Amino acid sequence: MFESLQDRLSGxxxxxxxxGALSQDDVAAALREVRRALLEADVALPVVREFxxxxxxxxxxADVVKSVTPGQMVVKIVHDTLVETxxxxxxxxxxxxxxxxxxxxVGLQGSGKTTTTAKIAKRLSERQxxxxxxxxxxxxxxxxxxxxxxxxxxxxxxxxxxVAGQTPVQIANRALQAAxxxxxxxxxLDTAGRQFVDEALMSEMAEIADAAKxxxxxxxxxxxxGQDAVNLAxxxxxxxxxxxxxxxxxxxxxxxxxALSMRAVTGKPIKLVGTGEGMDALEEFHPERVAGxxxxxxxxxxxxxxxxxxxxxxxxxxxxxxxxxxxxxxDDLAEQLQQMGRIGGMSGVLGMIxxxxxxxxxxxxxxxxxxxxxxxTAIISSMTRTERRKxxxxxxxxxxxxxxxxxxxxxxxxxxxxxxxQMADMMKQxxxxxxxxxxxxxxxxxxxxxxxxxxxxSPQDLKGLPGMGGGGGGGLPPGLPPGLGNPGSFPGLxxxxxxxxxx
Amino acid sequence: MSEIDKxxxxxxxxxxxxxxxxxAPPPPQAAPAEADESASEDSGDHAxxxxxxxxxxxxxxxxxxxxxxxxxxxxxxxxxQASAVEPIPADGAAPETGRGRGWFQRxxxxxxxxxxxxxxxxxxxxxxxxxxxDTLQDLEDVLIQADLGVETAMRITEALAESxxxxxxxxxxxREVLAREVEQVLAPVARPxxxxxxxxxxxxxxVGVNGSGKTTTIGKLAARYRDEGRRVVLGAGDTFRAAAIEQxxxxxxxxxxxxxxxxxxxDASGLAYDALARxxxxxxxxxxLDTAGRLQNKANxMAELEKIVRVLRKQDETAPHDVLxxxxxxxxxxxxxxxxxxxxxxxxxxxxMTKLDGTARGGILVAIAAKHQLPVHFIGVGEGVDDLxxxxxxxxxxxxxGRTA
Numbered sequence: 001m002f003e004s005l006q007d008r009l010s011g012x013x014x015x016x017x018x019x020g021a022l023s024q025d026d027v028a029a030a031l032r033e034v035r036r037a038l039l040e041a042d043v044a045l046p047v048v049r050e051f052x053x054x055x056x057x058x059x060x061x062a063d064v065v066k067s068v069t070p071g072q073m074v075v076k077i078v079h080d081t082l083v084e085t086x087x088x089x090x091x092x093x094x095x096x097x098x099x100x101x102x103x104x105x106v107g108l109q110g111s112g113k114t115t116t117t118a119k120i121a122k123r124l125s126e127r128q129x130x131x132x133x134x135x136x137x138x139x140x141x142x143x144x145x146x147x148x149x150x151x152x153x154x155x156x157x158x159x160x161x162x163v164a165g166q167t168p169v170q171i172a173n174r175a176l177q178a179a180x181x182x183x184x185x186x187x188x189l190d191t192a193g194r195q196f197v198d199e200a201l202m203s204e205m206a207e208i209a210d211a212a213k214x215x216x217x218x219x220x221x222x223x224x225x226g227q228d229a230v231n232l233a234x235x236x237x238x239x240x241x242x243x244x245x246x247x248x249x250x251x252x253x254x255x256x257x258x259a260l261s262m263r264a265v266t267g268k269p270i271k272l273v274g275t276g277e278g279m280d281a282l283e284e285f286h287p288e289r290v291a292g293x294x295x296x297x298x299x300x301x302x303x304x305x306x307x308x309x310x311x312x313x314x315x316x317x318x319x320x321x322x323x324x325x326x327x328x329x330x331d332d333l334a335e336q337l338q339q340m341g342r343i344g345g346m347s348g349v350l351g352m353i354x355x356x357x358x359x360x361x362x363x364x365x366x367x368x369x370x371x372x373x374x375x376x377t378a379i380i381s382s383m384t385r386t387e388r389r390k391x392x393x394x395x396x397x398x399x400x401x402x403x404x405x406x407x408x409x410x411x412x413x414x415x416x417x418x419x420x421x422q423m424a425d426m427m428k429q430x431x432x433x434x435x436x437x438x439x440x441x442x443x444x445x446x447x448x449x450x451x452x453x454x455x456x457x458s459p460q461d462l463k464g465l466p467g468m469g470g471g472g473g474g475g476l477p478p479g480l481p482p483g484l485g486n487p488g489s490f491p492g493l494x495x496x497x498x499x500x501x502x503x
Numbered sequence: 504m505s506e507i508d509k510x511x512x513x514x515x516x517x518x519x520x521x522x523x524x525x526x527a528p529p530p531p532q533a534a535p536a537e538a539d540e541s542a543s544e545d546s547g548d549h550a551x552x553x554x555x556x557x558x559x560x561x562x563x564x565x566x567x568x569x570x571x572x573x574x575x576x577x578x579x580x581x582x583x584q585a586s587a588v589e590p591i592p593a594d595g596a597a598p599e600t601g602r603g604r605g606w607f608q609r610x611x612x613x614x615x616x617x618x619x620x621x622x623x624x625x626x627x628x629x630x631x632x633x634x635x636x637d638t639l640q641d642l643e644d645v646l647i648q649a650d651l652g653v654e655t656a657m658r659i660t661e662a663l664a665e666s667x668x669x670x671x672x673x674x675x676x677x678r679e680v681l682a683r684e685v686e687q688v689l690a691p692v693a694r695p696x697x698x699x700x701x702x703x704x705x706x707x708x709x710v711g712v713n714g715s716g717k718t719t720t721i722g723k724l725a726a727r728y729r730d731e732g733r734r735v736v737l738g739a740g741d742t743f744r745a746a747a748i749e750q751x752x753x754x755x756x757x758x759x760x761x762x763x764x765x766x767x768x769x770d771a772s773g774l775a776y777d778a779l780a781r782x783x784x785x786x787x788x789x790x791x792l793d794t795a796g797r798l799q800n801k802a803n804x805m806a807e808l809e810k811i812v813r814v815l816r817k818q819d820e821t822a823p824h825d826v827l828x829x830x831x832x833x834x835x836x837x838x839x840x841x842x843x844x845x846x847x848x849x850x851x852x853x854x855x856m857t858k859l860d861g862t863a864r865g866g867i868l869v870a871i872a873a874k875h876q877l878p879v880h881f882i883g884v885g886e887g888v889d890d891l892x893x894x895x896x897x898x899x900x901x902x903x904x905g906r907t908a
Contacts, residue, residue, distance in 0.1 A: 026898075036653050039647055039652075039653045040652070040653060040836055041836075042835035042836055044648070045644055045647055047650050077628075108833065108858070108861070109687060109714075109716070109858065109886075110713075110714030110715060110716055110858070111714060112713065112714055115744075140886065141719075141750070141886075142722075142749070142750045142751055142754060143747075143749035143750035143752075144746070144750075146746040146749050147744070147745045147746035147747075147750075148745075149746075150745035150746050150767070151745045156746070195858070195860055195861040196861065196862075197860070197861055197862055222714065222831070222833065222834070224712070224831070224834045224837045225833050225834065225835060226610060226650040226833060226834055226835020226836065226838075226862065226867065227647070227648045227650050227835060227863075228650070228833045228862055228863035228864075231833075231862045231863075232833070248714075249712070249713065249714075249798060251798060251800075251801075252712070252798040252837065253798070253799070253800040253836075253837070253840060254835070254836075254837035254840075255836075257835070258835070263794075277713075277743070354560070385575075388867030406714075409645065443907070447714040476685070480675075
């Protein structure tokens with residue numbers, strides 16, 4: 001649905017390729033697109049204005065690093081500024097106070113307070129071994145108190161017994177008392193959802209805070225929130241002095257600009273994000289991921305994580321070792337193809353790789369999809385064991401047999417063999433150097449590629465990669481975004497090569 | 504059919520089909536020197552004012568701003584009335600007192616804040632001055648802040664520019680034009696949800712993302728249909744969220760509607776089947792089916808929704824007769840995506856927008872109306888039973904533009 005910012009900027013700035021530094025005009029043109037991208041990602045307008053100003057100051061006169069287009073340079077500056085604004089260091093929930101530590105949850109109706117309360121309780125009790133008591137102060141929504149009780153039973157967390165007819169302040173006091181008697185370390189107070197223009201409810205909330213003196217006051221807000229995010233965060237912060245924000249529904253497909261808006265206007269850290277309906281679907285906030293998402297640049301980190309979850313480490317390391325020696329046979333290729341299927345197929349992988357927008361269009365145009373992976377796997381399966389180890393054995397008659405066996409044509413068998421040859425050559429070429437490091441980190445060990453690898457491959461190296469150099473228009477800028485492995489070091493990808501120029 | 508055509512024509516005219524790319528008429532820069540001066544002086548700080556106002560969202564600024572403007576510009580009865588309405592506190596006890604007042608009053612009260620915020624911006628930046636590039640940019644910003652989206656906001660300002668460029672325009676006029684433009688888009692989609700009395704029951708499936716307000720909306724709907732003397736059955740199809748079933752049961756008790764429920768964790772489509780069977784057996788007029796909230800990018804959950812529809816059709820091929828998508832007014836551009844996917848998966852026939860009692864303006868509805876032409880049946884302006892109102896384009900547009908009757 002959305003074009004990525006990088007695609008857009010490269011359209012505008014392509015003609016500027018090769019100039020030394022970014023001029024005022026270049027930047028102004030780029031910033032118009034940045035503004036629009038941010039607005040489409042639901043970043044609130046006042047925040048967008050401030051942000052683009054900051055970027056302007058940094059970008060004008062900035063040297064364009066060699067081998068990077070001005071568009072990519074601007075994207076990098078935007079990205080870095082975003083990460084910085086979102087808060088570079090993560091902030092955990094602070095429990096450094098005499099127990100029971102009261103934590104109060106506030107937010108609009110339907111933002112996900114009750115679910116989040118239970119998730120946080122579970123996290124604190126499991127990871128930090130705290131005894132947690134949850135209490136629902138929501139006397140307004142039907143069955144809200146029951147909801148927390150049920151969630152408590154599911155997660156194995158104590159909840160305050162429900163007493164009908166009590167006011168929220170009374171419940172808060174009772175909860176603190178019960179926690180003191182019950183030896184709980186933390187008391188989570190789940191309050192009713194409220195509109196911040198509702199004066200009566202806002203003062204009720206302030207009364208609760210006065211009574212409970214929460215050590216942490218967390219605003220629970222929906223990641224789907226639009227322009228209203230600034231009003232929301234400011235209004236709650238003005239009444240309560242929030243200590244942090246929890247962003248829910250980050251598993252949706254919204255771009256999540258609300259994160260930037262709320263962080264920018266309150267200066268309060270985003271402490272946690274909700275990423276699903278399960279009780280464990282609560283994660284720390286990663287500014288780089290959200291920055292990439294806001295810019296529509298894909299989520300390479302998630303790709304790496306998913307890859308590391310689904311890929312057999314030993315196998316990956318074995319393959320990496322083989323590659324290093326230049327002994328990359330068709331069995332290994334088949335293994336690669338299978339692993340790619342597991343990560344989510346071609347489209348899954350492509351969707352997460354930043355800067356692939358242009359290529360993606362070509363690939364789509366060439367009807368290159370997951371069925372290709374299946375066909376290629378089938379071709380390899382139709383070979384004998386010896387053939388797989390020594391592809392050079394495969395001559396005309398063998399090719400015919402393999403094509404017939406896999407229900408494909410000889411051309412396709414040829415294409416696969418050529419692809420394998422190119423990959424093997426490339427592996428040999430890069431063998432033992434950075435390429436393999438990238439592979440090891442990305443595919444095998446599962447960690448994020450370290451900064452030393454980020455600029456590891458130059459665009460020239462990339463051109464050696466079948467299919468990568470052609471459409472992409474040069475390599476990715478060094479260090480963009482942090483944590484981004486070079487697509488070249490993802491060995492499954494050379495499956496793409498023939499896409500663009502299919503006969 | 505003809506209605507849709509008419510709507511399309513309107514959108515075509517308004518959103519200008521291919522004309523969108525055309526630039527606004529070239530700015531004739533030869534404006535009288537003095538007017539230019541005052542205008543630029545204004546523009547020097549109005550942007551700041553506008554952003555400061557929205558950023559604060561501070562209530563007490565409103566009346567002062569309003570009166571100050573009345574002093575300078577022509578007396579504006581609309582503004583006076585608006586500021587008279589303003590001090591009404593948004594009491595939590597509204598539902599009780601609500602019944603007495605006209606629905607328009609209540610709708611307006613709900614929308615007043617949002618429209619005031621918007622009006623402040625408009626009046627702040629348009630004090631009888633030339634409609635120039637700067638002004639248009641500011642106008643666009645105001646619309647963007649109402650969540651209309653960049654594209655829709657640009658088209659509206661372009662439409663304004665086409666007719667008014669470089670003409671003197673008063674804040675009052677701008678509001679009127681804006682209201683008219685918004686109404687033009689919304690009018691064709693403001694259609695009530697018509698219950699077909701011939702169907703026993705008329706099945707309404709209610710869908711939406713988590714926390715958009717489905718169950719509350721169902722409660723309010725049940726109250727409405729019960730008031731009309733209809734027999735209502737509610738299906739507690741949210742078998743996932745803790746206590747969602749209890750929540751619906753409470754609404755059943757409040758409204759005197761029968762609730763068909765299974766245990767939490769039960770199969771939602773099975774429950775849907777039961778509920779329809781029970782509603783048929785009880786000769787009910789309306790069956791309203793609740794569903795669990797789901798984000799539209801969760802393929803398995805969306806498939807579950809498809810299955811619910813399929814299962815309903817086993818008993819009644821025409822069911823569900825209405826699929827109501829509940830949208831949260833605070834949602835930004837993602838609402839468009841929600842409409843697209845839910846529509847594709849379960850054939851959404853109409854929309855309800857909740858939480859319009861805050862400062863969120865629900866402007867995305869304008870973009871959705873332009874693109875999808877889906878009827879908007881209801882808006883939710885509070886937590887009380889009576890706070891679900893039929894969607895009326897003119898009122899909504901006027902309220903957004905800050906015009907009263």
